[in-house]
Amino acid sequence: MWTRTVEMDGVNTEEEELLLQELYKQMFIVAYSIMRDRSLAMDVVQESWLKILMKLSTLKDPDKIIQWAKVIASNTALNMLKRSSRQTTHVSEESARYQPESKSDVEEQVVQKMICETIEQLDDTTRRIFVYKYFEDLKDQDIADKMEMPVGTVKARLHRGKEQLRSLLSDPFPNPGST
Template identity: 45%
Template sequence: MMNQSELLDRLYAQMIAVSYRIMGNKSDALDIVQESWLKIIQKYETLQDPDKLFHWASTIVRRTAVNEIRRREIRRKTEGRWVRLHMPLNQPDNMLKELEWQEWMDALDDETRRMFKYKYDLGLKDLEIAERLGMPTGTVKARLHRGKRQLMKYTNMYHSRT
């Protein structure tokens, strides 16, 4: 017979394994497990058969992970549509600039575009972006810098045409 500590350790290890298989990386898997623990704690009294704890917890982890993947997919699809320019759309020139801006943003890779959204739309600091994306702060700074250079190149090409 296992004591409570051993039981929880085994349960935690199983939850990580299930989450990792679905999410594909340790950082995301741990986030899913943390979120799942909260759900388990909040809903524990609804568990009718304690012998099914492991199955019940695995189901919660799976559903939480799948929901996160769906949420990310929706976010990924809509990120390409956001607009950084805040100007009235009723003027044709502003509409053209907005379309140009969107075209430039769409030319950036998904990760850089996501970093721009985090930094300039959500106001996150480089360290916060790095933590969200699970990468070093230096990598975030370098990619943002390269993205800015790429956008500058696009704006210079635009201004040389007009």
């Protein structure tokens, strides 16, 4: 069925099995990088498989099935994150939207990933404020209203958070004996 549907003449059952295993592996990697939870990533992969099977006839180039499947898994994971909780914000969602196209884009993505991972080290409240401010472009007053806190508290947390990020990013490999 699989070979006939994607018109991959000459592919034997062993090759089909390897292709399916590779698809699953690649989809799981994408899903896990976004969800950061094994069981949620498996749910994403399962939901993605259903979408793939339903839309397989729309695949124009069978050689690009892995890339196509990864995009579906990524979109499914992002949609699941959005559905699961508007309150809990994950920085990885923002970085997952970015697709590199050139060497400079890849370098920018590495820097962006490093910043996102560093932001994840902040306490939950400060991290949410950062995401609202820098990823969702909310104004300080809007953040204060959304989080039900004074605008001064938002500004203070942003300031302290920036200082903490600056410190963490300036020395990404601190000496364990220096703390």
